[in-house]
Amino acid sequence: MRMRHKPYAVDKMLEHPKLVVFKPILYKGKWNQLFDNSKPLHVELGMGRGQFITINASIHRDINYIGIEKKNEVALIAMNRALDIEPALDNLRILPTNIDYISEIFEEGEIDTLYINFCDPWPKVRHAKRRLTHRNYLNEYKQLLKPNAEIIFKTDNRDLFDFSVEEFKESGYELTEVNYDLHSLVDPSNVMTEYEKKFSEMGVKINRLKALNK
Numbered sequence: 479m480r481m482r483h484k485p486y487a488v489d490k491m492l493e494h495p496k497l498v499v500f501k502p503i504l505y506k507g508k509w510n511q512l513f514d515n516s517k518p519l520h521v522e523l524g525m526g527r528g529q530f531i532t533i534n535a536s537i538h539r540d541i542n543y544i545g546i547e548k549k550n551e552v553a554l555i556a557m558n559r560a561l562d563i564e565p566a567l568d569n570l571r572i573l574p575t576n577i578d579y580i581s582e583i584f585e586e587g588e589i590d591t592l593y594i595n596f597c598d599p600w601p602k603v604r605h606a607k608r609r610l611t612h613r614n615y616l617n618e619y620k621q622l623l624k625p626n627a628e629i630i631f632k633t634d635n636r637d638l639f640d641f642s643v644e645e646f647k648e649s650g651y652e653l654t655e656v657n658y659d660l661h662s663l664v665d666p667s668n669v670m671t672e673y674e675k676k677f678s679e680m681g682v683k684i685n686r687l688k689a690l691n692k
């Protein structure tokens with residue numbers, strides 16, 4: 479996601495220490511304490527401007543949500559989107575950080591659901607390890623997910639999707655859904671991401687898989 483550099487982004491986010499967590503490693507294994515409840519924990523990797531996670535958090539107040547985004551200027555937009563929602567989203571935290579630190583942020587078996595939405599496809603073979611669905615990442619997520627917890631992955635990119643299906647299988651997940659045209663049937667539970675809306679309006683088919691941590 480291209481975005482003009484905003485040098486003030488960090489300062490703006492520091493004004494909202496309840497919503498934006500700058501030192502997430504302090505809460506490894508303690509996210510329930512931070513939220514002050516024992517609701518399930520859902521995490522979105524690369525949340526972008528936060529459309530998906532803020533809508534989910536406002537609908538499902540019985541779930542705690544964490545959105546991770548490495549670009550401060552993009553995370554700032556997600557923060558402002560969250561602040562606009564009434565009543566206030568006390569079940570959402572925004573982490574302006576890199577997914578590469580995920581094992582320092584979450585304890586083994588701490589996550590109930592992980593969302594990967596329209597991640598960068600890294601089409602060159604030599605960059606395959608950067609794909610968030612590469613087996614190296616999937617094996618790392620496995621440690622952090624509860625047994626039988628779910629990863630839900632959506633993308634417009636068919637090559638990335640085919641690659642990912644194989645990676646999930648190789649990494650020992652059980653695929654419970656492999657859908658090559660998500661919008662061919664109405665699924666009222668599906669919350670569209672910003673990229674999903676953009677691509678589906680262009681007529682591009684959206685792929686979705688669901689994988690259980692077995």
Ligand SMILES: C[S@@+](CC[C@H](N)C(=O)[O-])C[C@H]1O[C@@H](n2cnc3c(N)ncnc32)[C@H](O)[C@@H]1O
Pocket residue numbers: 479523524525526527546547548549552575576577578595596597598671672673674
């Ligand atoms: C293509 S956008 C998709 C945004 C959103 N998920 C959607 O579906 O509309 C991917 C986002 O992931 C973020 N991202 C990519 N790699 C990341 C990483 N290693 N750690 C954190 N965020 C990352 C990018 O900065 C970008 O905002």
